[in-house]
Amino acid sequence: MGQRLIYLDNNATTPTDPRVVDAMIPYFYENPGNAASRNHPFGWKAEGAVDTARNQIADLIAVDEREIIFTSGATESDNLAIKGVFEMYQRKGNHIITAKTEHKAVLDACAKVEKMGGQVTYLDVDRLGRIRLEELEAAITDKTVLVSIMWANNETGVIQDMKAIGDICAKHGVLFMSDATQIVGKLPCHPKEVGVHLMAFTSHKMYGPKGVGALFVNRKNPRVKVTSQMDGGGHERGMRSGTLNVPGIVGFGEAARIAKEEMHQDAERLSKLRDKLQHALCSMLEESYVNGDQEHRMPHVTNISFKHVEGEGLMMTFNQNIAVSSGSACTSASLEPSYVLVALGLGDDLAHSSLRFSLGRFTTEEDIDETIAKVAEGVNHMRDLSPIWEMYKEGVDIDAIEWSEH
Amino acid sequence: MAYSEKLLDHFKNPRNVGTLDKSSENVGTGLVGAPECGDVMRLQIEVDPTTQKITQAKFKTFGCGSAIASSSLATEWLKGKTVDEALAIDNMAIVEELALPPVKIHCSVLAEDAIKGAIKDYQQKHGVQTVETIAVH
Numbered sequence: 193m194g195q196r197l198i199y200l201d202n203n204a205t206t207p208t209d210p211r212v213v214d215a216m217i218p219y220f221y222e223n224p225g226n227a228a229s230r231n232h233p234f235g236w237k238a239e240g241a242v243d244t245a246r247n248q249i250a251d252l253i254a255v256d257e258r259e260i261i262f263t264s265g266a267t268e269s270d271n272l273a274i275k276g277v278f279e280m281y282q283r284k285g286n287h288i289i290t291a292k293t294e295h296k297a298v299l300d301a302c303a304k305v306e307k308m309g310g311q312v313t314y315l316d317v318d319r320l321g322r323i324r325l326e327e328l329e330a331a332i333t334d335k336t337v338l339v340s341i342m343w344a345n346n347e348t349g350v351i352q353d354m355k356a357i358g359d360i361c362a363k364h365g366v367l368f369m370s371d372a373t374q375i376v377g378k379l380p381c382h383p384k385e386v387g388v389h390l391m392a393f394t395s396h397k398m399y400g401p402k403g404v405g406a407l408f409v410n411r412k413n414p415r416v417k418v419t420s421q422m423d424g425g426g427h428e429r430g431m432r433s434g435t436l437n438v439p440g441i442v443g444f445g446e447a448a449r450i451a452k453e454e455m456h457q458d459a460e461r462l463s464k465l466r467d468k469l470q471h472a473l474c475s476m477l478e479e480s481y482v483n484g485d486q487e488h489r490m491p492h493v494t495n496i497s498f499k500h501v502e503g504e505g506l507m508m509t510f511n512q513n514i515a516v517s518s519g520s521a522c523t524s525a526s527l528e529p530s531y532v533l534v535a536l537g538l539g540d541d542l543a544h545s546s547l548r549f550s551l552g553r554f555t556t557e558e559d560i561d562e563t564i565a566k567v568a569e570g571v572n573h574m575r576d577l578s579p580i581w582e583m584y585k586e587g588v589d590i591d592a593i594e595w596s597e598h
Numbered sequence: 599m600a601y602s603e604k605l606l607d608h609f610k611n612p613r614n615v616g617t618l619d620k621s622s623e624n625v626g627t628g629l630v631g632a633p634e635c636g637d638v639m640r641l642q643i644e645v646d647p648t649t650q651k652i653t654q655a656k657f658k659t660f661g662c663g664s665a666i667a668s669s670s671l672a673t674e675w676l677k678g679k680t681v682d683e684a685l686a687i688d689n690m691a692i693v694e695e696l697a698l699p700p701v702k703i704h705c706s707v708l709a710e711d712a713i714k715g716a717i718k719d720y721q722q723k724h725g726v727q728t729v730e731t732i733a734v735h
Contacts, residue, residue: 500633500660501660502636502637502660502661502662502665504636504662504663505609505660505661505662505663505665505666508609508662508663520636520662529636539633539634540633540634540635540636541633541634544633544634544636574660576615577612577615577658577659577660577666578638578658578659578660579629579638579639579640579658579659579660580633580638580660581660582617582658590633595631595632595633595634595638596629596630596631596632596711
């Protein structure tokens with residue numbers, strides 16, 4: 193096509209920062225050691241590199257380095273935390289509380305727990321995407337062992353009131369786990385300050401490589417343990433066996449180091465660009481709605497519904513050079529739109545009409561200007577084609593029509 | 599997902615977008631799908647009552663690229679056909695022409711339903727007993 197490619201899908205994954213790649217390269221060939229090889233320089237070098245990375249990551253989230261368990265990514269960390277706590281604390285109880293807007297890694301791990309004999313409460317969220325604290329507290333029983341609430345949502349960027357949730361969990365003596373995949377490395381995120389005992393996150397959402405993630409497991413007050421889900425050589429304090437991905441971990445560490453230094457300036461710059469994008473689209477295009485809480489939201493994300501336009505079709509008008517994602521599930525075999533947006537109380541029609549824009553460290557103002565122009569053009573084009581837009585313009589009550597199901 | 603050139607062409611340059619007067623004697627309108635399902639197709643035909651030939655076809659579609667391309671193609675095929683010939687259009691012909699991937703076959707089904715819906719509407723206006731009922735998917 194010869195067109196400049198614009199990447200606004202950073203919540204799916206971020207590009208690896210070139211500085212991270214540079215840090216990783218020596219650990220493929222020059223330093224090939226296994227971090228568990230204790231008896232030769234290759235192993236020592238690898239172990240040293242892993243220690244450095246562990247410190248960098250612990251430093252970013254303000255925890256002790258012994259509280260970092262390396263995994264293959266956030267999905268594995270979520271699984272380890274949820275299933276691992278369920279198995280470890282069976283004598284105490286079998287009840288887990290989570291929310292309907294969680295990532296599938298959490299929801300599906302919870303579904304597995306239900307099959308294993310556990311009970312799971314799935315909390316609703318309010319119109320802005322936040323859980324209601326009184327509902328959380330009311331859901332806690334003497335059988336509750338874990339509350340799992342994501343720090344920031346992947347589709348809307350909405351940030352939960354973590355401190356208040358942590359206080360409720362502490363009051364009832366329940367463990368608090370959080371999937372913090374979307375916030376670590378982008379905003380300050382300190383589990384100990386808010387009473388989070390387990391926290392899942394991953395490298396490839398913070399400009400590190402794919403295939404490496406971590407689970408923070410609180411060591412003191414309370415001392416938390418999880419039953420391993422991967423058995424073998426007893427790596428990572430026995431909680432996660434398997435040879436460590438040394439180059440990946442080195443990259444993850446370097447990404448954490450850079451994030452700690454640069455996240456504030458990144459966040460400030462990106463929130464301005466995000467606001468420009470959101471404001472331009474919402475003022476140029478009538479019947480556009482921002483989904484989720486705009487006050488408690490990640491600085492680089494906006495999720496907008498363009499009424500009477502279907503998201504996937506809309507994306508096709510510009511996806512030769514602009515990458516975003518849609519809450520419409522028309523691409524999958526199911527016709528269900530985003531369950532996250534539906535949980536916010538959006539009608540299926542508005543959920544089908546949504547686009548998620550997620551900016552990142554390498555997004556430029558030029559990218560945003562071009563995106564504004566192309567998306568506005570696409571929405572107008574699709575509305576010209578849309579029979580329900582025409583009906584809306586003629587004043588027809590679309591909700592009153594008896595649509596044929598198919 | 600890579601789409602065929604034909605599909606992309608119909609999506610980017612949709613044929614016969616527009617609206618016919620649905621109250622006209624000679625216009626049949628088919629409106630199928632639902633906003634909740636992410637697809638709504640409105641297909642309209644204008645029929646010459648003496649020859650039973652479709653002289654004009656227009657559409658508007660809310661939906662994904664495949665839904666738009668399927669309805670655009672349907673309008674192209676309808677023009678010049680008789681009502682009976684139009685009734686014989688099968689969704690699989692649309693699937694083949696546009697090389698729709700399996701997850702998009704429902705778009706072609708919707709287009710076939712819209713064609714049948716438009717013909718039924720026209721026939722009802724002219725007091726023709728419609729034998730065929732539209733399949734529910």
